[in-house]
Amino acid sequence: MKKEKIIIVGAGLCGSLLALRLAQHGYQIELIEKRPDMRKASISAGRSINLAFSDRGMKGISLVGLAEKVNELCIPMHGRMLHDQAGNSQLSKYSGRKGEYINSISRGGLNSLLLDEVEKHANVKMYFNYNCTDVNVENASAKFVHNETSEVLNLEADFLFGTDGAGSVVRKSMMKNPNLLFSFSQNFLTHGYKELSFPPTDNGNYATEKGALHIWPRGENMLIALPNLDGSFTVTLFLAYEGGKYNFNNLTNPEIVDEYFKEVYPDAYALMPDLKTEYFENPTAPLGTVRCLPWHFEKTLIMGDAAHAIVPFYGQGMNASFEDVFVFDQILQEEEFDLNTSFERFSKERKKDGDAIADLALDNFHEMKAHTAQEVFLAKRKLELELEEKFPNEYYSKYSLVTFKEDIPYSEAIQQGRAQDLVIQEMIKKGLLPEDMSLEDKLNRIKKATKMAMNNELIFNLEEI
Ligand SMILES: Cc1cc2nc3c(=O)[nH]c(=O)nc-3n(C[C@H](O)[C@H](O)[C@H](O)COP(=O)(O)OP(=O)(O)OC[C@H]3O[C@@H](n4cnc5c(N)ncnc54)[C@H](O)[C@@H]3O)c2cc1C
Numbered sequence: 001m002k003k004e005k006i007i008i009v010g011a012g013l014c015g016s017l018l019a020l021r022l023a024q025h026g027y028q029i030e031l032i033e034k035r036p037d038m039r040k041a042s043i044s045a046g047r048s049i050n051l052a053f054s055d056r057g058m059k060g061i062s063l064v065g066l067a068e069k070v071n072e073l074c075i076p077m078h079g080r081m082l083h084d085q086a087g088n089s090q091l092s093k094y095s096g097r098k099g100e101y102i103n104s105i106s107r108g109g110l111n112s113l114l115l116d117e118v119e120k121h122a123n124v125k126m127y128f129n130y131n132c133t134d135v136n137v138e139n140a141s142a143k144f145v146h147n148e149t150s151e152v153l154n155l156e157a158d159f160l161f162g163t164d165g166a167g168s169v170v171r172k173s174m175m176k177n178p179n180l181l182f183s184f185s186q187n188f189l190t191h192g193y194k195e196l197s198f199p200p201t202d203n204g205n206y207a208t209e210k211g212a213l214h215i216w217p218r219g220e221n222m223l224i225a226l227p228n229l230d231g232s233f234t235v236t237l238f239l240a241y242e243g244g245k246y247n248f249n250n251l252t253n254p255e256i257v258d259e260y261f262k263e264v265y266p267d268a269y270a271l272m273p274d275l276k277t278e279y280f281e282n283p284t285a286p287l288g289t290v291r292c293l294p295w296h297f298e299k300t301l302i303m304g305d306a307a308h309a310i311v312p313f314y315g316q317g318m319n320a321s322f323e324d325v326f327v328f329d330q331i332l333q334e335e336e337f338d339l340n341t342s343f344e345r346f347s348k349e350r351k352k353d354g355d356a357i358a359d360l361a362l363d364n365f366h367e368m369k370a371h372t373a374q375e376v377f378l379a380k381r382k383l384e385l386e387l388e389e390k391f392p393n394e395y396y397s398k399y400s401l402v403t404f405k406e407d408i409p410y411s412e413a414i415q416q417g418r419a420q421d422l423v424i425q426e427m428i429k430k431g432l433l434p435e436d437m438s439l440e441d442k443l444n445r446i447k448k449a450t451k452m453a454m455n456n457e458l459i460f461n462l463e464e465i
Pocket residue numbers: 009010011012013014015032033034035047048050051052053130131132133163164165166167168169193303304305306312314315316317318319320321
C-alpha cells in the first residue's frame with residue numbers, strides 16, 4: 001500500500017478515472033467535486049448529454065478493468081449519416097476495416113459508473129458539493145467551500161491533481177504563482193452550441209437510424225445527433241453568434257426558430273416536437289480551446305480539459321482525457337511510482353499531443369460543417385474506405401489514425417493525416433488517381449507523396465510521382 005496522500009480536484013470523467021487508477025495502486029486519495037453527487041441528485045449533465053467514445057478512451061477504461069461494463073453503455077455508430085437540405089441522406093462509414101466504429105455513450109452513465117468503482121476502494125475519500133476556491137500549488141494544499149453550508153474545508157496532501165475542467169481553478173492558481181512562468185491562451189469560436197432532442201417514436205423506437213452519428217452540414221453551421229439508450233437522440237445545433245441570415249443573436253422568438261429549422265433542417269425539424277420549448281429552455285454555450293504550459297509545478301499537475309480544453313468536433317476531448325490517465329500511468333510505472341519525476345515527464349511529453357488534438361478538432365470543425373457535403377471530400381472518403389478495406393494494415397485515413405490507431409500519439413496522427421489529406425485531395429482534383437488505376441498503384445502514389453509532404457518536400461509536381 002502506497003502511503004502518499006493525493007488530492008484530486010474535480011470528479012468529472014478524467015478525475016474519476018484517475019482516482020480509480022491511483023486507488024488501484026494503493027495511494028491515499030481525496031477526490032473533491034464541486035457539484036452534488038450525480039448518482040443521487042438529479043443534476044443536468046451541464047453539457048453534452050452523450051459523447052462519442054472511441055479507442056483512445058477505451059485504452060484508459062481497459063486499464064482499470066472496466067471495458068465490459070462500459071461496453072454495456074455503448075451504442076455503436078458506424079459512420080456519419082449526412083443529411084442534405086432536400087432530405088436525402090447518405091452514410092459515410094468511419095472506416096473500411098471491419099469492426100472499427102465509434103460509440104455514443106451517456107456522460108452521466110459513464111461518470112456514475114466510474115464513481116461507483118472509485119467508491120469500492122477504502123483508500124479513497126470522496127467529497128461532493130465542495131467548490132475548490134484556492135490551491136497552493138507548491139505544497140499541494142487547497143481550500144474548498146461547501147456550496148450550501150459555506151463550511152470551509154482545508155486539505156493538505158503530498159501531491160495534487162487538477163482535473164477540474166476547462167475553467168480550472170487549479171490552473172488559475174498555477175497562473176497566479178509568482179514563481180512560475182505560466183503561458184496560457186483561450187480562443188473562442190465564433191459559434192456556440194445548444195442541445196435539443198429527437199424523442200423516441202410513439203412505439204418507443206428510434207426516430208431515425210440508430211447506428212450512425214447524424215450530421216446536417218450547412219456551410220457555416222450544422223446540426224448533429226447521437227443516439228441514447230432510451231430511444232431518443234441528443235441533437236446539437238452549432239450556430240454562429242452573428243452573421244448570415246440566422247444566428248444565435250437573432251433567433252429570439254419561437255416563430256423565427258420554427259422558420260429556421262423548417263427551412264434549413266426540414267427532415268430534422270419533423271422529428272423535434274418539443275423544438276420551441278427546448279430551444280428557449282436550454283442554454284446556448286460557447287466553444288473554445290485552452291492551451292497552457294507547463295502542466296505541472298512543484299507538487300501539482302493538471303490533466304484533462306484543465307490542461308487542454310478543445311472544441312468538440314473530433315469527439316476526442318474525453319478520449320484524450322482518458323488517454324492522459326493511461327499515459328500518466330505508463331510513466332508512473334516506468335518511474336517506479338516517483339510522483340515528482342512522473343509529473344515533470346508527463347507535462348513535457350504529453351503537451352505536444354494535447355496541442356495536436358486541439359488543432360485536429362479545429363480542422364474537423366471546418367470539415368464537418370462544410371466539406372463533408374463536398375464532392376472532393378466524398379470522393380476522398382470513398383477512396384480511403386476502399387484502401388482501408390483492401391489494405392487494412394497499410395492504409396489509415398486521418399480520421400482512423402486519430403480515432404482507431406490508439407497506439408500512435410496524436411502528434412504523429414496529425415502530421416501523417418494532414419499530409420495525406422492534402423495529397424489525396426490535390427491528386428483527385430488533378431485527376432491523378434483515375435478510375436482505371438489499380439488500388440495498389442493509387443496506394444503507392446499516395447504513400448510516396450505523403451512521405452514527401454511529411455518531409456516538407458515541395459509537391460508541386462504531383463504528376464511526376
Ligand atoms: C458540446 C460538447 C460535446 C462534446 N463531445 C465530446 C465527444 O463526443 N467525445 C469526447 O471524447 N469528448 C467530447 N467533449 C469533451 C468532453 O466533454 C471533455 O473533454 C471531458 O468532459 C473532459 O473531462 P474532464 O474530467 O477533464 O473535465 P470535466 O468533464 O469538465 O470535469 C471537471 C469536473 O470538475 C468539477 N469542478 C470544476 N471546478 C471545480 C472546483 N472549483 N472545485 C471542485 N470541482 C470542480 C466539475 O464540476 C466537473 O465535474 C464534448 C464537449 C462539449 C462541450
